Amino acid sequence: MITAAYQGTFGAHSDVALRAHFGARGEEVETVGVATFRDVAAAVLSGAARYGLLPIDNAIAGTFRDGYDLVAQYDLRPVREITWRMDHRLLGLPGATLAGLRTVEAHPIVLEECGRFLATLSGARAVPAADTGIAAGDVAKGGDPRVAAIAPPQAAERYGLVELAANIADHPDNFTRFLLVEAATEATPAEGFPRRTSLLFATRHEPGSLAKCLAALADAGVNLSKLESRPRPGTSWEYTFYADLDCDAAAPGAKVALDAVRALCAEFRLLGSYDVAGEPDAARRKAAPSTAVSAAPAPAAPANGQAKNYPKASRPTRPVGTRVRVRDVEIGGDTFVVIAGPCSVESREQLMATAVAVRERGAVMLRGGAFKPRTSPYAFQGLGWEGVDLLAEAGRATGMPTVSEVMSVDQVERMARSVDVLQIGARNMQNFDLLKAVGKTLTPVLLKRGLSASLDELLAAAEYVLAEGNPHVILCERGIRTFETATRNTLDLSAVPVLRERSHLPILVDPSHGVGVRRWIRPLARAAKAVGAHGILLEVHPNPAEAKSDADQALTFDDFAVIMQDLASIPAFDD
Ligand code: PEP
Ligand code: MN
Secondary structure: OEEEEEEOOOOOHHHHHHHHHHHHOOOOEEEEEEOOHHHHHHHHHHOOOOEEEEEEEEOOOEEOHHHHHHHHHOOEEEEEEEEEEOOOEEEEOOOOOOOOOOEEEEOHHHHHHOHHHHHOOOOOEEEEOOOHHHHHHHHHHHOOOOEEEEEOHHHHHHHOOEEEEOOOOOOOOOEEEEEEEEEOOOOOOOOOOOEEEEEEEEEOOOOOHHHHHHHHHHHOOOOEEEEEEEEOOOOOOOEEEEEEEOOOOOOHHHHHHHHHHHHHEEEEEEEEEEEEOOHHHHHHHHHOOOOOOOOOOOOOOOOOOOHHHOOOOEHHHOOOOOOEEEOOEEEOOOOOEEEEEOOEOOOHHHHHHHHHHHHHOOOOEEEOEOOOOOOOOOOOOOOOHHHHHHHHHHHHHHOOOEEEEOOOHHHHHHHHHHOOEEEEOHHHOOOHHHHHHHHOOOOOEEEEOOOOOOHHHHHHHHHHHHHOOOOOEEEEEOOEOOOOOOOOOEOOOOHHHHHHHHEOOOEEEOHHHHHOOHHHHHHHHHHHHHHOOOEEEEEEOOOHHHOOOOHHHOEOHHHHHHHHHHHHOOOOOOO
16 A cells, blocks of 8 residues: 655645545555645655655645755655646535635635635635645534635535535636655656656856756757746845756756756756656647657647637637536546537426436536527527526536526526526627626636637637636537538537637537437537537437427437447547
8 A cells, every 4th residue: 555645634635636646546545644744755754654745836826835845855756746636615514605604714825726706705704724624624523604614525525514616716727736755765767758857956146147057958958847936045136946847857968958057056956857647738748758858849830810819718828728617527628528408498397307317328517598599589488597497406406517598698697606607609609798797707608609600709709708807618619500501500510620729718519509400410429529529518308399499409318328329439539
């Protein structure tokens, strides 16, 4: 059994990250919680634990210098980098309500990371705690429903708490980089991942000395993935630099460059080279081969349409694609999700039967329209708020997050309280006031492509949402209007590779509306997965002949099962 020390108590992020890391490797781990990061180093040095976990930086809060300093001070050997998404949930006692909260406890950095959400809890005071696990334990022990904690979902199970809110970090890509360290013995063999090297150095107090160090690295084609400075204790105006390089220090080019840097420095500490096994770095993994320092030029930038209209949505802003989290469902990356449900919510029976059926067959999110944009004013217009409530009820009953269309600005606030994802329908893709209104929430938005909108117009529409501060946008290709009349719309699957290139946002395909004819949905669902969509949206009805909207494209439960089986045999697209 592997032992690994971390700072905190059961349910702290470090603890959860360690379990996930070793779990994914099929290795059993016993985690040992200690009080401080120094204690983590001590546990490793004394042999009380084989490994220790030290944070080195966080996407929002920046560098944890303690992590680097302890590795240097105690000569610990970094083995692997673990990148962990900090999944912050607001946890309280059963029966607690957001409005009733008076105190929210969390680690001070976590409070910082969730600042925007906390500001919406006007009645509650933020109180720092030693770590997230302790905060959750305090809430459970205290028995006061006015007190809540921010902690990972695993802490809810452990301490018998319920989730009052999810997705509460200011930024969805809230990653912490940890180093897994061991006592300095022989180097652990590399496992074929890309390698990274960390070092601390202090340049001489002479003009151009940092520039010369950087030039030595650049000349050898070594990519510097991080450089941060802080004043050196006891010396004025001299700085220690914390640097990470995308290479192994022993690679031939890197070795020469590092020797040159060493010669230019007053102080130089190579902390070591390690595997980058962290999951969100798949893109970088490809860019940085493990055995050699890459001096190859970057590929030519792809033609990027009207990117000036959508700087926030454009791919170069976030080369590693965005993943939108909806409760415990993640959309983006290399997972493929299926969202299913009726076109319209018609009754409790119809919706519950569909929800249970699609859940059993592998759907992860429930759709259902309550406000319907119909071509004719005499067609069924949806059940309105009654439908929204039924959808929320069915989502709770089956444990699925929900998505429903919001048609007007005045519906946004109430809809965001009831459903997990706000759908902007094709007919509203350029309803700019509506886009701004959903942009002011932090609820994920499913933005469908307009019937005659170009891909650049779709991305500019997404930009409206992002520009207001809501980063959780999912794009959806649902068919466009062309001269072809054989199908309801023309499903433009070429949108998927183009959007993947132009934007970092996740992309869904809706073959139901795209083709409009039940029997053609199956081949197009397969194609959507093969072409690289992050998921599909399907309309399913217990009795399609009686569906009050979009009856021709409604799938039976059996049709849906066949499609799900089909999809299982198509490999997920490698990002
Ligand atoms: C729907 O999802 O039911 C719908 C009306 O979609 P669209 O806006 O793509 O037509
Ligand atoms: Mn529909």
